[in-house]
Amino acid sequence: MDFFKAHSVVLIVPGFASRVKSGIEKAVVMSITSTPQDTPVPVRQGRAAQIHLALSRSWNHRPLWLLWPGLLLLVVIIGIPFLIAFYISFLSLDQYSLRTWLQAPWVGLSNYVATFTNSSVVGSSLLASLGVSLGFSLLTTLLILPIGILAALTVNTPYRGRAFVRVLYLVPYVIPTFVTGLIWRQMFLNGTGLVDRVLAALHLANINTYWLLGGNSFWAMVIADTWASWPFIYMMTLAGLQGLSSEVYDSAAVDGANFWQKLTQIILPQLRNTLALAVLLSTLNHFNNFTLPFVMFGTPPPVQADVLPLNIYVSSFQLFNFGGGAAMSVFTLIIVLIPGFVYIRSLRLNEVKAS
């Protein structure tokens, strides 16, 4: 009986019924719509209290067992490996102790201290790599954001050939990253690559300009990743645009708004949440990009392009410093969690505001 009561409470919250997803719940909701007398809401409780009561009751009686497979996967795929990596970060684990890694010597925080204080002769130090990764991910995201938005705007309204353009836009995104890396490696080869040939023909640079070594390697990586990843922003934006009501555009047109006004005062504000999510996911994706620099530069990479994932890989699997690599991984996880935490926090704030 409590189960039915709880769902009758759900009905008093405007719009809440739409959040009920399971067929069982829907059936229950339908069966009780004619029994409003079973919804005991204290008169003195405010609206917020009603919402809280509704949420807590419905949560308690939802079929939570449906979460089991997801939880199990999370534990197996993320939880256990993370705990193992965390444990390894306190071990002196190398080729000599790899086979019996559980018995590897415990070294406390030594790996963490070493990763912050010692610099490897292969590639960059941890902090330098962090700088490269942050610069790479933020810069690439900043570059792809306007490109993706503009691309989405070009295919938002119907016209002849729109479907073809939409498919064309997705080409960079569907090409496997290692292929993208190989293509751009060939294009950035100094002396013989397309980039140097074009720049030399335009008298903008020497034909022997190095792009896969030195400071230019960072820009080569940014350019290649920008080319490959802008369709992600495009897809997210287009999905958001398709959800906007055409009435808003019509009324803006009636008011005489130009393109820029429509974009900045109508479209972008309404896409704020979608774009925030896109920027977050994009930044994290770039931050964790291993394949592109690995294929473009190989190992050891130039210090200017030694992103954190590549640095961790070389330390762990090529220098057999698994403990140090694990410490760097834990550090990276903490860094990556920060924007995620901020995003989730902002979502909660929005929910509170909305309620």
Place this chain on the structure above:
Amino acid sequence: MVKSFVRRAHLYSLLGLALLLVLAACGNGASSNSSGQTLHVLVLVSSNYPTQQKQWMQQIGAEFHKLTGANVAWDTYSSTTEEQTKLQTAIVSGSGPDIFGLGTTFVPTAQATKGFYTLTDADWQQVGGKSKFFPQQMTMAGKSPDQAIAIPWVMRPFGMVYNKDLFQKAGIAAPPTTWTEFVQDAQKITQPAAGIYGTEMDPSDSFDTWKIIWTLSKQLGKDFLSSDLKTAQLNAPEVANSLQFWFDWATKYKISDPNAMSWKAGDATRAFGEGKIGMQLMVSPTIIPTLDKAGLQGHYGFVPMPTIPYGMQQLPANGLPVTSIVSGDMLAIASYSPLKSLALKFINLITDQQHQEDYTKIFGDLPTNMAAANDLASKDELIAGLVKAEAGATPTPFSGSWASIQVAMAGVCSKIANAVATNQYKPSMIQPLLDQANQQIQSQLK
């Protein structure tokens, strides 16, 4: 009613989970070596002869099945990086291939993991005895003769290829035997305007870097490790001189392509194949099909690398005339494998004289079977020269940290190449980098 529904749901969930676990267990069972008598073998993929390698695998599989009734399941790796990753995964998980085809210089690291059977005298008898194999290769079979873990399979001596047409055009009669002659010959060949250079460099390659610097250092009388393998010597003056001499090719003598700082071995081979390079160093006979395919057949020669250090008339006191490194592939049996006896039978099969000779004819790798090597050498002048080069090959120190030393030297070369590419190179930067590498490696030595 609701409670019973929830209970039922929990029960179904548990049953589903149990079913998944059972299926996973069945999956493991299906691929188990012991139950199906299937021998899992991991070898390096042949990029030059992919079709022939598949045919060879099928043929060996069929012969092995006929011989023992067991099947062979092949797995391949395409790079040393993949080789390391697969080995590390297998060692940690205690499951994977029964037999690993390992690069010779990777055997010390593999032995350090303690993940492979130490071969007894009885084991050696099962594969034809130690005397069946080329002596130089046996030096890399284990940390001592009674603690061998790997059985030699194929060998690839290193040498130098030179472009006969460019030599003739420059008026050079014979390939150089000293590094002084090498630089002089290269300078004669070099014509920057035509894009032709006397030699090549590939300082962005992960492996040619340590091979070249180690060879030059050995000729000057210094190894990367002390003879007891306990002290790193990467920052010795001989190593620093070797590094400086190598980068002098680009910065001082101008005998290599100024674009070569980003090159890997493949880039150098491509340039040689295009007829733009006079001499390419540290190549194995596996380069022959690539060069022939590039249209250079009959226009190049394969000779030993020079041995007398630059500016010297003879080797210094402790210098060794290193012309090649003991290199090739060896076979090791994982200690988690329950099929050791079957694995030894397999190794015996592919290392017998006939199969070794057949393998050489198809793939170009030299046989480690002494009888096969001698037989082929008596019939083919090129192979005779290669076998002779292998007889003079020098083994690298048998240290479990050798793989890390390779990576460290690649890191040093990469940073110097970075500086050369951006016109920031100064010879004085070499020593601090070597000091850093030495410190890092010393901390890993056990």
